[in-house]
Amino acid sequence: MPYNPLLVAPMRAEMTHMGARELTSAAEVDAALGDQKGTTLVFVNSVCGCAAGNARPALAHALRHGVRPDSIVTVFAGQDIEATARARQYFAEYQPSSPSVALLKDGEVVHFIHRHQIEGRPPQAVAADLISAFDRHCGAVV
Amino acid sequence: MTVVVSGRSGRTYVGRYHEQADRGLVMHDVGVHDPDSAGLPRDAWLERQHKFGIRVDHRQLVLPADEVTDIRRLGAVIS
Numbered sequence: 001m002p003y004n005p006l007l008v009a010p011m012r013a014e015m016t017h018m019g020a021r022e023l024t025s026a027a028e029v030d031a032a033l034g035d036q037k038g039t040t041l042v043f044v045n046s047v048c049g050c051a052a053g054n055a056r057p058a059l060a061h062a063l064r065h066g067v068r069p070d071s072i073v074t075v076f077a078g079q080d081i082e083a084t085a086r087a088r089q090y091f092a093e094y095q096p097s098s099p100s101v102a103l104l105k106d107g108e109v110v111h112f113i114h115r116h117q118i119e120g121r122p123p124q125a126v127a128a129d130l131i132s133a134f135d136r137h138c139g140a141v142v
Numbered sequence: 143m144t145v146v147v148s149g150r151s152g153r154t155y156v157g158r159y160h161e162q163a164d165r166g167l168v169m170h171d172v173g174v175h176d177p178d179s180a181g182l183p184r185d186a187w188l189e190r191q192h193k194f195g196i197r198v199d200h201r202q203l204v205l206p207a208d209e210v211t212d213i214r215r216l217g218a219v220i221s
Contacts, residue, residue, distance in 0.1 A: 050143075095195025114195045116144035116216050 002079045003047055011052070012076065015045060018060040020072040026086035029075065033090045036107045038070035039138045042087055045076040046098035051119040055099040058118070058126035067134045069103060103133050110137045144196070145169075146188065146219045147205060148212040152177050154184055155205065156191050156216060157198075167210050171196060172203040192220040 002008075016022060020043060023029045033040065043059055046052040063072065075084040077098035084098075090109075091102045097115040104110065111133035118126055147155040147167065157172030173196045175187045182190065191197065 093194060095197055097195050100195075112193075114192075116192070116196070120143055120215065120217065 002081075005079075008047060008076065008079055011045060011047065011056070014056045014060075015043065015074045018056075018063055018072070020059075020074040022080075023073050023075050023083045023087065024080045026082050029083050029086040029090075032071070032073050033087065033104070033107075036104060038106070039110075040071045040073060040104045041069040042090070042102040042104065043072070043074040044084065044087065044098045044100045044102075045074050045079075046115075047078065048099060048115070051115050052099040054121065054123045054126060055101070055118045058123040059101065059130065061123060061127040062130035062134065065131045065134055067131075067139045069134065069138050101130065103137060105137050144216045146214050146216050147210055149205065149209045150211050151209060154188070155203065156188070156196055157200075157203065159213070160202075163204075165204055166207055167205040167213075169203045169205065170201065171198045172200045173197045174199045174203075188216075188220055192216060 012022060023032055033042070075087045077084045088096050090104065091112065094102070094109065094112050099118060100115055101113040102109055113126070113129060143159050144157065145159045149155060154175040155169060155172050157169040160168040160170050173191055175184055177184065180187060
C-alpha cells in the first residue's frame with residue numbers, strides 16, 4: 001500500500017528541486033525512455049531512510065558537476081507503481097531495488113547503482129561514483 | 143544493510159539484515175547460493191549479485207543461529 005502522499009511529498013520535492021522530471025505513468029515513462037537518444041539518468045526514488053536519505057543528496061551533489069546527463073527523470077517505487085514497473089523494463093537485466101540509479105546512453109544501461117551500493121556509504125562517496133560515471137559516459141566526444 | 147552470510151551448510155545468503163532474534167537471523171529479500179545446485183561458483187555468483195542486484199529467492203528468511211558462521215557487508219566482500 002502506498003504511503004500517505006503528504007508523507008512522500010518532501011521526497012518528491014527534493015527530486016524536482018534538483019531538476020529531475022517526475023514520471024508517474026507508464027505513458028510518461030515510454031515518452032521519456034522509449035527510443036531514447038543521448039544520456040538519461042533514471043532515479044528510482046524510495047521512502048527508505050537509510051539508503052534514499054543518502055541517495056537523493058548524493059545525486060543533488062553530483063548534478064552540480066560540470067558534466068551531467070542530458071535528462072534526469074525519476075519514478076517513485078511503492079508510490080507510482082505503474083511508472084516504476086515500466087521504467088524497470090528499460091533496465092530489466094538488473095534486479096529491482098530502491099533506491100537505485102540507472103544511467104542510460106542511447107537506450108542502453110551504461111551504469112547502475114543498486115540500493116546495496118548506497119546504504120551505509122556517505123552521500124559524498126555515492127556522488128563520487130555518479131560523477132565518475134558522468135565523466136565516462138556523458139562528456140562530449142572530441 | 144545488505145550482508146553476505148556464510149552458512150555451515152555451505153550455502154551463502156545475500157540479503158538485507160533485519161534482526162538477530164531468538165528464532166535466528168532474520169533477513170529480507172534474500173538470494174541463496176547452494177554449491178550443490180548453483181550454476182556459478184560462489185565468488186562469481188556474488189559478483190553477479192553485486193553487479194545486477196540480488197536475485198531474490200526468499201522475501202523473508204530466518205537462519206538458525208548454528209547455520210551462521212560469518213556475516214559481512216556485501217560492499218566489504220565485493221567493492
